[in-house]
Amino acid sequence: QTCDDRDRVINKDTQRVLWAWNDQDPDDTTGPVYHGANRGVRSSLFIRNTVNTEGESLPNNVQSHDVLMSNTIVPSKRTTYWCRVIDMPKLQAKHHVVQIQPVITPGNEGVVHHVLIYKCHANPNRTAASHGHPGHECYTPNMPQDWNECYQGSIIVAWAIGTGDITFPGHVGYPIGDEEDSGQVLLEMHYDNQLLKEGEQTALRSWQGAIVS
Secondary structure (H helix, E strand, O other): OOOOOOOOOOOOOOEEEEEEOOOOOOEOOOEOOOOOOOEEEEEEOOOOOOOOOOOOOOOOOEEEEEEOOOOEEEOOOOEEEEEEEEEOOOOOOOEEEEEEEEOOOOOOOOOEEEEEEEEOOOOOOOOOOOOOOOOEEOOOOOOOHHHHHHHHOOEEEEEEOOOOOEEOOOOOOEEEOOOOOOOEEEEEEEEEOOOOOOEEEOOEEEEEEEEOO
16 A cells, blocks of 8 residues: 555455556657557456465375366356356265365456355256256256255355465365265356457366365
């Protein structure tokens, strides 16, 4: 923070950045030239919250599993919530989520705002998205009604822009694969498409699970 009360305060919150430029240098008399189509907006973090994971290492019996969107075309509108119910691997014993890593298609970092993954309650009649199926826009009639039931479950993963990898402390993990686990999760992606571009996106590497010994 500066001493000028007209300056924008930059803190650890998400900042909305408006940008524009012209290829010509500004003239001393007339000033900057009109930017034309060279403009846009983006959510950014200038100051990151750092987590000290020094000395923390993952167990040797770690498994990893990707929870991703598939063939999803982001609509050309500012805000989209996109959902996909996914079948998880069959686990024979309780596991724990100990690390979360984002996987975003290079060049699309500016439109992925945040991700939530819900642990669905058991429903033997619920059908997950098939391999290659893109899923559906959330909260719309096109989304299967029984997918909404997953919102009643616990949130396993919450990731937002600027977070990076998340590694839990060595004595902490989120349980999955127990008796109450349905084996399905709901992946909800928020796309913040301020430039109204249409394009294919990837989602998130959701977690690595370590077996409890």
